Amino acid sequence: MAAFLELGMIEEVVQSVEEMDWLLPTDVQHEAIPLILGGGDVLMAAETGSGKTGAFSLPIIQIVQETKKMRREGKGGGRGKVGGGGAKTVKLNQFDRGDQFAVAPDGLLCQCREHRVWHGSRSTHGISSGKSYFEATVTDEGLCRIGWSTSRATHELGKDNLGFGFGGTGKKSFSSQFDNYGEPFGKDDTIGCCIDTDGGNVSFSKNGKNLGKAFDIPKHLHGDTFFAAVTLKNAEMKFNFGDTPFNNPPQAGYCALSKAGGLVPFQSCGMESRPGKREGSVMALIMEPARELAQQTHENISRFKRHLTSPGVRELLLVGGDSAKDQMRALQEGVDIVTGTPGRLDDFISTGKLDLSGVRFLVLDEADGLLSSGYGNLITKIYNQIPKVTPEGARLQMIVCSATLHNVEVKKLANKLMHFPTWVDLKGLDSVPETVHHVVCHVNPVTDTAWYNLGRIRVETDGVHAGDNVKPGSRSAECLSEGVKLLKAEYLVRAIRKHKMDQAIVFCRTKLDCDNIERYLMKIGGGSKMVNEFSCVCLHSDRRPQERKDNLLAFKNGEVRFLVCTDVAARGIDITGVPFVVNVTLSDDKQNYIHRIGRVGRAARMGLAISIVATVKEKVWYHKCPSRGKSCHNTDLLENGGCTIWYDERQYLSDIEEHLGVTIPQVDNSFDVPVNEFDGKITYGERRGKSTGTGFQYHTAQLAPSRDQLMKMEKLAQSNFLRLQTTQTWFS
Numbered sequence: 001m002a003a004f005l006e007l008g009m010i011e012e013v014v015q016s017v018e019e020m021d022w023l024l025p026t027d028v029q030h031e032a033i034p035l036i037l038g039g040g041d042v043l044m045a046a047e048t049g050s051g052k053t054g055a056f057s058l059p060i061i062q063i064v065q066e067t068k069k070m071r072r073e074g075k076g077g078g079r080g081k082v083g084g085g086g087a088k089t090v091k092l093n094q095f096d097r098g099d100q101f102a103v104a105p106d107g108l109l110c111q112c113r114e115h116r117v118w119h120g121s122r123s124t125h126g127i128s129s130g131k132s133y134f135e136a137t138v139t140d141e142g143l144c145r146i147g148w149s150t151s152r153a154t155h156e157l158g159k160d161n162l163g164f165g166f167g168g169t170g171k172k173s174f175s176s177q178f179d180n181y182g183e184p185f186g187k188d189d190t191i192g193c194c195i196d197t198d199g200g201n202v203s204f205s206k207n208g209k210n211l212g213k214a215f216d217i218p219k220h221l222h223g224d225t226f227f228a229a230v231t232l233k234n235a236e237m238k239f240n241f242g243d244t245p246f247n248n249p250p251q252a253g254y255c256a257l258s259k260a261g262g263l264v265p266f267q268s269c270g271m272e273s274r275p276g277k278r279e280g281s282v283m284a285l286i287m288e289p290a291r292e293l294a295q296q297t298h299e300n301i302s303r304f305k306r307h308l309t310s311p312g313v314r315e316l317l318l319v320g321g322d323s324a325k326d327q328m329r330a331l332q333e334g335v336d337i338v339t340g341t342p343g344r345l346d347d348f349i350s351t352g353k354l355d356l357s358g359v360r361f362l363v364l365d366e367a368d369g370l371l372s373s374g375y376g377n378l379i380t381k382i383y384n385q386i387p388k389v390t391p392e393g394a395r396l397q398m399i400v401c402s403a404t405l406h407n408v409e410v411k412k413l414a415n416k417l418m419h420f421p422t423w424v425d426l427k428g429l430d431s432v433p434e435t436v437h438h439v440v441c442h443v444n445p446v447t448d449t450a451w452y453n454l455g456r457i458r459v460e461t462d463g464v465h466a467g468d469n470v471k472p473g474s475r476s477a478e479c480l481s482e483g484v485k486l487l488k489a490e491y492l493v494r495a496i497r498k499h500k501m502d503q504a505i506v507f508c509r510t511k512l513d514c515d516n517i518e519r520y521l522m523k524i525g526g527g528s529k530m531v532n533e534f535s536c537v538c539l540h541s542d543r544r545p546q547e548r549k550d551n552l553l554a555f556k557n558g559e560v561r562f563l564v565c566t567d568v569a570a571r572g573i574d575i576t577g578v579p580f581v582v583n584v585t586l587s588d589d590k591q592n593y594i595h596r597i598g599r600v601g602r603a604a605r606m607g608l609a610i611s612i613v614a615t616v617k618e619k620v621w622y623h624k625c626p627s628r629g630k631s632c633h634n635t636d637l638l639e640n641g642g643c644t645i646w647y648d649e650r651q652y653l654s655d656i657e658e659h660l661g662v663t664i665p666q667v668d669n670s671f672d673v674p675v676n677e678f679d680g681k682i683t684y685g686e687r688r689g690k691s692t693g694t695g696f697q698y699h700t701a702q703l704a705p706s707r708d709q710l711m712k713m714e715k716l717a718q719s720n721f722l723r724l725q726t727t728q729t730w731f732s
C-alpha cells in the first residue's frame with residue numbers, strides 16, 4: 001500500500017488498488033504516475049500487460065476528484081496550474097501560441113525564426129471594458145504585426161474579423177484587408193497599442209507619436225474580451241504591459257494593461273469561461289480503438305474510483321451499440337471521465353452533445369492503432385476543440401500510450417499536439433515481455449500432403465479458389481494456397497491437443513476466416529461449455545454488439561475454451577491467466593503481432609503464442625469494393641480490378657523478426673516447444689515459479705546469502721569496536 005502512497009496517490013485510490021491485490025506499482029506505473037500528477041504530458045511506451053491502464057487512470061481519477069473538490073470550495077487552480085490562468089501578472093501566453101513562436105520565461109520577449117509562415121501569440125489576460133495600453137519594441141529585424149484580438153482569432157493577427165493588427169510595413173489589417181496606416185516601423189521602434197472598448201476604437205503610436213484611429217470596433221465584437229496580440233515572421237519583439245515604466249506613456253485616460261481593472265484571464269482557444277457548465281463538464285476524455293477495450297478501461301476506472309466520495313467521480317462509456325439516449329442522459333446529469341471509441345465520440349462531439357470546454361486530460365490509448373486506423377484527423381479535430389487551459393488555469397495534459405509507440409506517425413503527432421512530453425520508455429524499442437514465449441510453426445503444403453485426403457470433416461475455406469479447379473497433387477500456386485487453408489485448421493487442432501489447451505485466443509485474418517474456424521471447431525467437438533473439447537465463441541466487427549459482449553464475457557468467465565477473433569481483440573484486452581494464443585494467420589501489421597501475443601503473459605503469468613505460418617503465398621480476400629466483402633465473389637487480383645491478393649506470410653514474419661531484432665524459435669508440426677531455461681518449471685497461464693522469475697521475490701531470495709554475510713560482518717565489527725573500547729578503558 002505504501003508504495004502507491006509514495007507515488008503521491010491518495011488513500012482512497014490506494015485502497016481500491018490494494019483490494020485488487022496490486023501491492024506494488026509496476027515499472028511503468030512507477031514512472032508515469034508522478035509525471036501525470038505533476039501536470040506533464042506523457043508518452044508511455046511499455047510492453048503489453050505492463051499496467052499502462054492503471055498508470056494513466058489512477059492519477060487522472062485523483063486529479064479529477066481534487067479539481068471537483070476545489071471547484072466546490074470555490075478555489076481555482078490545482079495541480080498543473082499554469083501562469084496563464086489565475087495570476088494577475090500579464091505576460092505572453094505560453095499556451096496560446098503558434099508552434100514556432102518562442103516566448104522567454106519572463107513572458108515578455110518573443111521570437112519566431114520561421115521565414116515563410118506567420119506565428120503568433122496573445123497575452124494571458126485581456127480587457128472587456130475601459131481604455132487600455134501596452135507597448136512593444138522591435139528587437140530584431142523581420143516582419144511583425146501587433147495589436148489586439150479576441151481569444152477566438154487566429155494567431156495570424158488581422159487575417160480574420162476577430163483581431164486588429166498594425167504591421168511594420170505601415171499597413172493596418174482586419175479581416176485580411178490591408179490598408180495604409182501611420183508609417184512603417186522596424187528595429188528599435190516602440191509601438192504603443194491602445195484600445196478603447198467603450199468608445200469602440202483601436203489606435204497606435206510610434207515612438208510616442210500618435211498615429212490616430214486605426215479601426216472602429218465592429219458591432220459583432222462589442223462586449224468581447226480583447227487580448228494583446230502579436231504575429232511574427234523571422235522577428236523578435238519585447239513587450240511591456242505596464243509592470244515597468246513605458247518608453248512612451250499613453251494618452252490621458254488609457255491605463256496599462258497589467259493595471260486595468262476587471263482583467264479577464266485567457267481561458268482557451270475561443271472558449272471563455274462558461275459559468276454553470278463547469279460543474280457538469282467532462283474533465284477527461286479517453287479514446288480507445290475498440291469497444292471491448294473501451295469497456296475494459298471504463299470498468300477499471302469504476303473499480304479505481306469506488307472509494308472516492310464527496311465528491312465522487314462519475315464515468316461514462318461512450319461506444320457504439322449502447323443506447324445513445326442513455327449516454328446523452330448521463331452526460332446531461334454530469335460526467336467527469338468519458339471513455340469511448342472514435343465513431344461514437346465523433347458523433348457526440350460534432351453534434352455538440354459532448355462539451356469539451358472543461359477537458360483537461362486527453363488520453364490516446366493504443367495511439368499507434370488509432371492513427372493507423374485513420375483517426376489522425378479526428379484526434380486533431382478533438383484536440384483543437386479542447387481549451388489548452390482550463391477555467392482553473394490548469395494546462396491540458398495529453399497522455400499517449402501503447403506497447404508499440406515507436407513509429408514515425410506517433411512521433412509526428414507528439415510533435416504537433418503535445419507539450420514537451422516525457423517519454424516513459426522502459427526498453428527503448430517495441431518488445432515482447434519475458435513472460436511470453438513465442439514460436440512459429442511452418443505450414444508447407446508441398447511436404448505435408450495431409451490435406452489431400454481430409455474427408456468430409458474439414459474446415460470450409462474462404463472460397464477464394466472456388467473457380468480455380470484446385471486438385472490435390474497439383475503444384476499450382478492456387479492449389480498450394482488452398483492446401484495452406486486446409487492445413488492451417490488441422491495444425492490449429494493439433495496445437496490445441498498437443499498443449500492440452502484449456503483456453504486460447506485464436507487470431508484469424510478475416511471475419512470470414514473466424515466464422516469458418518468457429519464452425520469447424522464446433523463441428524469437431526464444440527459447444528458452449530468448458531467440457532466440450534473445442535467449445536468456442538467468436539468476436540469480430542460483423543457480430544452484433546450484444547453478441548460481442550456476451551461472447552467475450554463467456555470466454556473471460558471461463559465458460560468456453562476458445563475465443564476466435566480478428567485483430568479487433570488484438571489490443572489491450574486483458575484476460576488474466578489465458579495461457580495460449582494461436583495465430584492462424586499472421587497479421588500484415590508487425591505491431592499487431594506484438595499486441596496479439598501480448599494477450600498472454602500478463603500480470604506476471606506465463607504464456608505461449610504459436611504462429612502458424614505458410615511457406616508459400618496464400619491467395620486471400622482483400623475487399624476494396626463498396627460491399628466490403630458482404631456480397632462479393634470477385635476472386636480476381638486487386639490489380640485486375642478484383643478483391644484478392646497474394647499474402648506472403650514469410651515476408652511478414654521476417655518484418656516482425658527484424659522489428660523485434662530476434663529470430664523467433666521454430667517448432668515442427670508436432671508442436672513440441674523447444675527446451676529453454678523455463679523448461680519443466682512453468683505452467684502456461686500460471687504465475688512464474690520462484691526459481692524462474694525475475695520479480696521481487698526471486699531477487700529477495702537471490703540476495704538472502706549476501707544479506708546474511710553482511711549481518712555477520714556487522715556483528716563482528718560492532719563486537720570488535722566494543723572490545724576495543726573496553727581495552728582502552730582498562731588502560732586509561
Ligand SMILES: Nc1ncnc2c1ncn2[C@@H]1O[C@H](COP(=O)(O)OP(=O)(O)OP(=O)(O)O)[C@@H](O)[C@H]1O
Pocket residue numbers: 021022023024025026029046047048049050051052053054402403571572573574576598599602603
Ligand atoms: N500494480 C499492479 N499490480 C498487480 N497487477 C497489476 C498492476 N497493474 C496492472 N496489473 C494487472 O496487469 C494486467 C495488465 O494490465 P493492463 O491491461 O493495464 O496492461 P497494458 O500495459 O495496458 O497492456 P496492453 O498493452 O496489452 O494494453 C491487468 O490484469 C492488471 O490488472
